[in-house]
Amino acid sequence: MKRLQTIIFAIAVTLTPLMAGETVFGINDYTLGTLENPYSYAGLGRGYEIGALDTLRLNFMNYSAWTTVPHPTYGIRLGYVGASSESNTGHSYYNDYANFQGGFLGIPILKKKLVVGLGIQPFTNVEQNYKKQEENMDKYVLIKGGTSKAIFNISYTVKPFLRLGVGYEYNFGEVNRTFRMEFAGSANPLDFKYHYRFYGNSMVLSANLIPLPKLGVGFVFRPKFTGRIRIQPETNSTVINKSQLKKVTLPAFYGAGFQYNLGERTSVGMDFVYQNWKDEYSIEGRTFPDLFTNYFRISGGIEKRQSHKLFTSFAEKLDYRAGIFYGKQNYLSLSNNVFEYGVSFGLSLPITRFKSRLDFSGLIGRRGSLSDNQYKETFFMFGFTINASELWFVKLEK
Amino acid sequence: MFSLLSLISVFSCQKLDPMDPAQEFKSIDNFGQFVDTTLYADSAFFVVDPYVLTNASEKISVGNFKGFNASFLIRFLRMPSDSNATYDSVFVILNRRHVLGKDADLLNLGVSLPSMAWSDSANLFPEWHTYQPEETFYSFTVNAEDTQTVNIPIPVDVFTKWVEDGADNKGLFIYPQDAQSTFISEFDNFYIEDPAKWPKLVYKKILPDTVEHDTTNIGYATTIFNYDVEGPQSIYTLAEQEKELIVSSGIGCRILFHFGNLDAIPERSIIYSADVILKVKDQDLTDPSQPNVLSNGDHTQSFYLRMLKSVDVTSKQYEVDSLFASSAYYSYKLYQADSVIHFFDEDAQVLFGKSYLQNFISGRFTNTWFLLQYQNERMDISVKYIESILNKGIKIYARYYTVKSEGF
Numbered sequence: 001m002k003r004l005q006t007i008i009f010a011i012a013v014t015l016t017p018l019m020a021g022e023t024v025f026g027i028n029d030y031t032l033g034t035l036e037n038p039y040s041y042a043g044l045g046r047g048y049e050i051g052a053l054d055t056l057r058l059n060f061m062n063y064s065a066w067t068t069v070p071h072p073t074y075g076i077r078l079g080y081v082g083a084s085s086e087s088n089t090g091h092s093y094y095n096d097y098a099n100f101q102g103g104f105l106g107i108p109i110l111k112k113k114l115v116v117g118l119g120i121q122p123f124t125n126v127e128q129n130y131k132k133q134e135e136n137m138d139k140y141v142l143i144k145g146g147t148s149k150a151i152f153n154i155s156y157t158v159k160p161f162l163r164l165g166v167g168y169e170y171n172f173g174e175v176n177r178t179f180r181m182e183f184a185g186s187a188n189p190l191d192f193k194y195h196y197r198f199y200g201n202s203m204v205l206s207a208n209l210i211p212l213p214k215l216g217v218g219f220v221f222r223p224k225f226t227g228r229i230r231i232q233p234e235t236n237s238t239v240i241n242k243s244q245l246k247k248v249t250l251p252a253f254y255g256a257g258f259q260y261n262l263g264e265r266t267s268v269g270m271d272f273v274y275q276n277w278k279d280e281y282s283i284e285g286r287t288f289p290d291l292f293t294n295y296f297r298i299s300g301g302i303e304k305r306q307s308h309k310l311f312t313s314f315a316e317k318l319d320y321r322a323g324i325f326y327g328k329q330n331y332l333s334l335s336n337n338v339f340e341y342g343v344s345f346g347l348s349l350p351i352t353r354f355k356s357r358l359d360f361s362g363l364i365g366r367r368g369s370l371s372d373n374q375y376k377e378t379f380f381m382f383g384f385t386i387n388a389s390e391l392w393f394v395k396l397e398k
Numbered sequence: 399m400f401s402l403l404s405l406i407s408v409f410s411c412q413k414l415d416p417m418d419p420a421q422e423f424k425s426i427d428n429f430g431q432f433v434d435t436t437l438y439a440d441s442a443f444f445v446v447d448p449y450v451l452t453n454a455s456e457k458i459s460v461g462n463f464k465g466f467n468a469s470f471l472i473r474f475l476r477m478p479s480d481s482n483a484t485y486d487s488v489f490v491i492l493n494r495r496h497v498l499g500k501d502a503d504l505l506n507l508g509v510s511l512p513s514m515a516w517s518d519s520a521n522l523f524p525e526w527h528t529y530q531p532e533e534t535f536y537s538f539t540v541n542a543e544d545t546q547t548v549n550i551p552i553p554v555d556v557f558t559k560w561v562e563d564g565a566d567n568k569g570l571f572i573y574p575q576d577a578q579s580t581f582i583s584e585f586d587n588f589y590i591e592d593p594a595k596w597p598k599l600v601y602k603k604i605l606p607d608t609v610e611h612d613t614t615n616i617g618y619a620t621t622i623f624n625y626d627v628e629g630p631q632s633i634y635t636l637a638e639q640e641k642e643l644i645v646s647s648g649i650g651c652r653i654l655f656h657f658g659n660l661d662a663i664p665e666r667s668i669i670y671s672a673d674v675i676l677k678v679k680d681q682d683l684t685d686p687s688q689p690n691v692l693s694n695g696d697h698t699q700s701f702y703l704r705m706l707k708s709v710d711v712t713s714k715q716y717e718v719d720s721l722f723a724s725s726a727y728y729s730y731k732l733y734q735a736d737s738v739i740h741f742f743d744e745d746a747q748v749l750f751g752k753s754y755l756q757n758f759i760s761g762r763f764t765n766t767w768f769l770l771q772y773q774n775e776r777m778d779i780s781v782k783y784i785e786s787i788l789n790k791g792i793k794i795y796a797r798y799y800t801v802k803s804e805g806f
Contacts, residue, residue: 028422029805093417131416132426140416141426177805179429181670188748190670190799196806229806235668236752238760240801248806283806291422334421374421 022081024093024128024375025338025368026331028291030283032175032198033124033146035295035330037253037273038102045346045361047301047323048269050218050257053208058104058117058387061255061271062218064165064206066106066115066155071355073389076103085377088370097127101383104151107392117153117167122146126175140180147173147198155206165206171227171250172199192235198248200227214262216269220255224280251280265307270300277330293337297327299344306350319348325365333373340367342379359385430801432670437662439655439792444643445714446627446634447650449527452776453518454589457696458492458597458619459648459778460507461574461582463499464692465625465632466648466779468582471516471526472619473569474599477561478612485561488552488601490570492585495595496696497542498779499581504541506575507583508534509550512568518620526622531571542581557601569617584696584778587619623648623779633683633692633781641786642683647697647772648779654709654716655792656767663759664800672751672796674703674732676739676770677785694780699734700773705754705765719765728753731773739770739782755796 026034038049038060049061058075059065082096104119125146132139153167174197181190202225209217227250232243257271277292301323307316322345329338342365349358361383368376419426459468472490510531520526535553550570560567586595596615603610627634627649634651637644644651653676663669682688705722709715722728730750733742741747757763772780785791 024417024420027420029425029428087418089418091418129416130419130423130426132419137432139426141419141423143423177425181432181799186744188671188744190668192668192799194805231804231806233801233804235801236756237666237668238757238762239665240668244804246806332422 022095022097022125023083023367023379024085024087024095024377025329025333025373027126027128027130027143028288028331030288030291031126031143031331032173032196032248033126035275036101036122036124036146037295037297038121045301045321045323045344045363046267046269046303047299047321047325047344048257048259048271050220050255050271051208051216051259051269052218052257052267053210053216053259058106058119060102060104060119060121062165062206062208062220062257063117063151063153063167063204064155064163064208065218066117066153066165067108067112067157067163069106069108069115069389070111071389072105072107072392073387074103074105075385075387077101077383077385079381079383081379081381083377083379085375086370087375095128106155113157115155117151117155119151119153120148121151122148123171124173136184138182140178140182142178142180143175144178145173145175145196147171147175149202151204153204161210163208165204167204167206169202169204169222170199171202171225174198192233195230195232195234197230197232198227199230200225200248200250202227202250214260216259218255218257220253222253224252225250229283246284249280249282251275251277265305266303267305268300268302270298272296272298275330281330290335291332292330293328293332295328295330297325299323299325299327301344306348317350319346319350321346321348321361329367333368333375336372338368338373340365342366355390356386356388359383359387361385425803425805428803429805430668430799430803432797432799433667434795434797435663437657437659437794437796438790439787440658441711442643442653442655442787442792443711443714444634444637444645444651444653445716447652448623448625448627449522449524450623450648450650450775451519452521452621452623453618455587455621455776455778456590456774457495457584457621457778458587459498459582459584459621459623460572461499461505462576462579463582463779465629466582466692467574467624468621468648468779469571469573470619470621471512471520471569471571472597472617473567474560474597474614474617475565476614476616477564477567478601478603479561480603480605482606484604485554485557486602486604488554488557488599490550490552491598491600492548492550493595493597494540494545494548494583495586496584496694496778497581498584498694498696499542499691501542501581503580504539505579505581505583506537506539508573508575509536509538510534510571510573511556512571515568516620518618520620521622527624529571529622531573534575537575540583542583548585552599582779588615588617621648621778625649636683637783640683641788642679643784643786643791644781645701645770645772645784646692646779646781647694647775647777650771650775651781652769652771653784654706654767654769655787656709657794658766660755660758660766660794663755663796663798665759667759667798667800669751669756669759670797670799671744671747672755672794673741673747674730674750674768675793675795676732677789677791678734678737678739679783679785680737681783683783690781690783692779692781694778697772697778697780698774699739701732701734701739702769702771702773703730703732704769704771705763706767706769707765709767716767716769718769722765730754732770734782739784751796751798755794
């Protein structure tokens, strides 16, 4: 229990710097931040996750697969993201950050049958500092923040070939806009800030099927839900500072994927995720088709898993992964879609003695184009995931 | 693991240079806009308080000028206590500081012993405004052009009486001997920073075996200012007839002015700065071709701006809102620069906008009457004429940011 408290506290500490930006794209008047839909977290390098049945780690994308966890298992992911960007005005920028990207804990109640899980995962983030020069004034807006999901999930093995998961998600977060107007020759800028605090309840349904011995299929569905945004100004005016509450509806999330085992140690697979931001994202019932569009990402890849032979080379004890992805962002830039593509790779280092493993992953991609969008950027990510599986709640005989 | 996460959290930071705004982020322009506006006072008058407290002033004044009369009382508190001493060569030395009025003329002054006990708040008491000195033991003339100290010889018997009375001695009353003169001479009082310029009492103490020269500069002095405020030739009478505005020190006169249009600023505004501006008329009231010679060039050109809780225009009774008199944050000072009295620097304008006008717009303050007075009413005679509100002589210039859209 003490260990659990330590983990929760550690997650809470690392949430502090959670808000940071990874891209120059995606900021408009109604943004909650850019989407952080995972690029297949646990096996980031392999490009697929929804259809996979990872036996040793938590599957961050499809919670129904958690029933394969034999012991209490936790996973925490840390990441570093960098993006080199260029704008159509000839300016270039570089953004980077390192932060917490999610953590989960699964506790088997009935071994291989029923698992309850807790987790927290960012799903949007943003941090950009805009500057606009006018004749007698420089305007600055710092947009910073993000949103996360706190998840409570129950996964159940209905049949050996069918696993189902149902989860409650509490969505929360805050995006701030800090305005500063600096007048030429003045030492007194005008500063004020607007807090946009978001919260809402949603659910997630997941399923994992094994219709054929070598084939795993997964589905994830989050119905669209309506949350609230409390607009809390922080200005010198007590009139303006009165907060307002607005309804915001987030689109449904659809995810589907498969994994096909080519052999004992080799698999290929594919994921597809989709959200209709154009028609389903709304504030007080108003949609923003000129700012948002439908989001999708299709990804696929290959994985070669470790050998379980007792006496083999170290290289054979590692997992190797590679993948590719292609997608469309949920926002428009210069009224045009923003596409992205890239390659991913990964490596897992098992720590067999502790039934744990360390996942290292990387990714490089391109997003946007100067002919259609205001910016284009090259981005890369490095991730480090700790997965540990331990024996808890064991009564020792004295 | 905890240590690792903590390390990562501390490490987690990013370089964030400003970049060109995304074109889809129109809030940077549409969130609101700056507006500059000028609001004019719609009502104003002045109120005269002829008896102001003149204690602890930096200056003491004596003389006549343009109907203003000044005399002062001075006493030294520390007297020698030698029982077997006699005294000789006793002088009160005053340091000249400034002259209000003609700078090439003579002023006849008399020195007498006050017949009444007095305190440094004597200017508040009517009896000192009608006081006639009984016995002038010394007369002298000062030249407006002189800058040297004034030495007033004190008779030995007078000084011996002071020694007997100790700190309770009545000191001196120094007054202009002529009913009319052309300037008021101003001397440094005990309350300036440099003790070398304080009034001094020097004397020679003769003991059986020795002769000592001693000096004391511990004492206090207060000026009695007089003016026939309600007389037909009074500047206050003339100004009231002409609907002109006056602010003065010595004879306290404050301007009360009203803004009935502050609510023209939209409620949903963030006040950036506000300046209260009063236009000064450098003209003689009776002869506009001449400059205002009653404006005292030695007086720090600073003024208090107060908010009033209540004003009765008919009776000219008013009550200052204590918040604006006691709190340093809400204490506003205006300064004269060139031909206007206003908040001299941007910091003060921002503070006034943020602390008063913002709160008025938000409904926290309801004060719409303002009061302008010399910051140091006790120091000397100084008079400023302010342009009438009929000529838009008093205004507030405000810059604010009106929030139009709040995003989402």
